[in-house]
Amino acid sequence: MTPALIALIVVALLVIVVVAKSVTIVPQAQAKVVERLGRYSRTLSPGLSLLVPFVDRVRATIDLREQVISFPPQPVITSDNLQVGIDTVVYFQVTDPRLAVYGIANYITGMEQLTTTTLRNVVGGLNLEGALTGRDGINSQLREVLDGTTGPWGLRVARVEIKAIDPPPSIRDSMEKQMRADRDKRAIILTAEGARQSAITTAEGQKASAILSAEGKKQAAILEAEAERQSRILRAEGERAALYLQAQGQAKSIETVFQAIHDGKPDQGLLAYQYLQTLPQIAQGDANKMWIVPSEFSKALDGLAKLGGAEGDGRSWMDVEPSRDGASRPTAELDTSGWFESALPRAADQPEARIELSSITDTTPAVPAPGIPDTTALARAAEEETTGGEVQPRP
Numbered sequence: 305m306t307p308a309l310i311a312l313i314v315v316a317l318l319v320i321v322v323v324a325k326s327v328t329i330v331p332q333a334q335a336k337v338v339e340r341l342g343r344y345s346r347t348l349s350p351g352l353s354l355l356v357p358f359v360d361r362v363r364a365t366i367d368l369r370e371q372v373i374s375f376p377p378q379p380v381i382t383s384d385n386l387q388v389g390i391d392t393v394v395y396f397q398v399t400d401p402r403l404a405v406y407g408i409a410n411y412i413t414g415m416e417q418l419t420t421t422t423l424r425n426v427v428g429g430l431n432l433e434g435a436l437t438g439r440d441g442i443n444s445q446l447r448e449v450l451d452g453t454t455g456p457w458g459l460r461v462a463r464v465e466i467k468a469i470d471p472p473p474s475i476r477d478s479m480e481k482q483m484r485a486d487r488d489k490r491a492i493i494l495t496a497e498g499a500r501q502s503a504i505t506t507a508e509g510q511k512a513s514a515i516l517s518a519e520g521k522k523q524a525a526i527l528e529a530e531a532e533r534q535s536r537i538l539r540a541e542g543e544r545a546a547l548y549l550q551a552q553g554q555a556k557s558i559e560t561v562f563q564a565i566h567d568g569k570p571d572q573g574l575l576a577y578q579y580l581q582t583l584p585q586i587a588q589g590d591a592n593k594m595w596i597v598p599s600e601f602s603k604a605l606d607g608l609a610k611l612g613g614a615e616g617d618g619r620s621w622m623d624v625e626p627s628r629d630g631a632s633r634p635t636a637e638l639d640t641s642g643w644f645e646s647a648l649p650r651a652a653d654q655p656e657a658r659i660e661l662s663s664i665t666d667t668t669p670a671v672p673a674p675g676i677p678d679t680t681a682l683a684r685a686a687e688e689e690t691t692g693g694e695v696q697p698r699p
Contacts, residue, residue, distance in 0.1 A: 325357035330365075335401040337363040347401050366401035370462060373412060377470065378420045384431045389470040392419055394450065395462040403458030411457050415450065419464070422449045432471060439466050 329352055330336050336348040340360050348362075355362075373396070377389035394415060398404045408414050426445045427435050435442070446464040454461055471479070 322357045326355050328353050328355055328362060333367065333369045335366045335368055337366065337401050337405045339363045344402060344406065364401075364405045366398050366404055368398055368401070370395060370397040373415065374467070375416050375419060377468070378423060380424050380427045382427060382430055382432050382435055386432050386471065386475060388427075388432065388435065388472075389468075390423060390427065390435075391467045392423060392446070393465045393467050394419060395464070396450075396454070397460050397462065398458055399460050400458030403456065407457040411454070411459055414457065415454060415459070415461075418450060418453055419446065422446055432475065436469055436471075439469075442466055 328336065328348065330348045330350045332350045334350060336353075338345045338348055338355065338360050339362075340356070344363075345360060372393060374393045375391060377391040379387055380390050381387050396415065398411075404411055423442075423446060426442050430438060430442075443464050443466060447461055450464060451461040
């Protein structure tokens with residue numbers, strides 16, 4: 305190999321090195337900090353960029369995407385002197401690559417230490433229960449402190465999350481027992497409350513049922529009493545009308561008999577005959593052990609003998625004289641057309657025979673139960689039938 309060829313190869317290699325040093329490509333969502341002769345020169349944005357060979361140098365490549373860092377559990381003492389382990393997760397993003405390179409030597413380590421100290425300060429003012437239940441407050445305080453402190457480093461803390469808070473095992477057992485007791489207490493309270501509500505509802509239902517039952521019994525008793533009252537009124541009215549009609553019949557019978565007796569002009573013999581017919585009835589009865597014949601009995605027998613024809617011409621008073629033509633004397637025909645007629649007004653027109661319904665109609669009519677007829681309508685129908693279809697007005 306000749307010296308000229310070697311020199312050409314060296315020049316070519318030098319050109320290649322110079323081109324490699326002068327051209328750089330920045331990927332998307334990244335930035336490169338360029339130094340010129342040891343001093344900050346510029347920040348290269350994504351794309352193709354040119355550098356001065358052997359003068360410019362890329363100091364660092366910074367990722368501009370939001371990054372997530374999970375720190376290991378840190379021992380923290382609460383205000384009630386209990387040590388708990390808390391591990392956190394920090395979401396941050398580099399906003400200024402130059403400050404991220406020159407503001408702090410290692411922003412990841414700095415953020416970790418800052419998070420640990422801030423977490424101890426925040427949780428140190430809380431008890432264990434406050435630390436367990438106040439995660440949102442702790443997260444907000446941590447984010448405010450970290451965002452304010454890391455601003456000069458070119459960082460922006462988006463949020464801070466507490467991933468876990470681990471109390472000591474003994475405290476964890478006590479908490480589980482307390483939680484179990486609290487849940488048992490709540491279960492007992494809820495059971496008692498349910499039993500109380502059930503008893504109240506049952507009592508209210510029984511009360512409503514008793515009220516409705518009593519109301520139904522009351523209405524039934526009212527309807528039964530009203531029906532009994534109407535029934536007794538109608539029965540009494542029927543009995544009164546029957547008695548009145550029977551009395552009218554007896555009066556007419558007595559009037560007819562009395563008129564017949566007067567028309568027949570009875571004498572002493574007829575009375576003696578009737579007296580003899582009554583004597584056997586006097587002797588009837590199981591309790592009659594002795595029968596006393598009255599003193600007038602002999603006189604009655606003498607009169608009866610005379611009437612029977614024992615003396616005189618031998619004719620009896622019961623013999624009928626023959627007519628002139630030889631036929632027997634005809635008896636007078638008895639007219640019965642006016643037997644049931646009376647000068648008295650009829651029973652339906654009497655004031656005693658009227659059905660007084662004013663006490664029923666003046667009161668508030670009871671609502672008849674289903675299946676029970678209206679007794680007032682029945683009474684009015686009975687009155688119309690009794691009075692010949694016309695209801696007599698109340699006097």
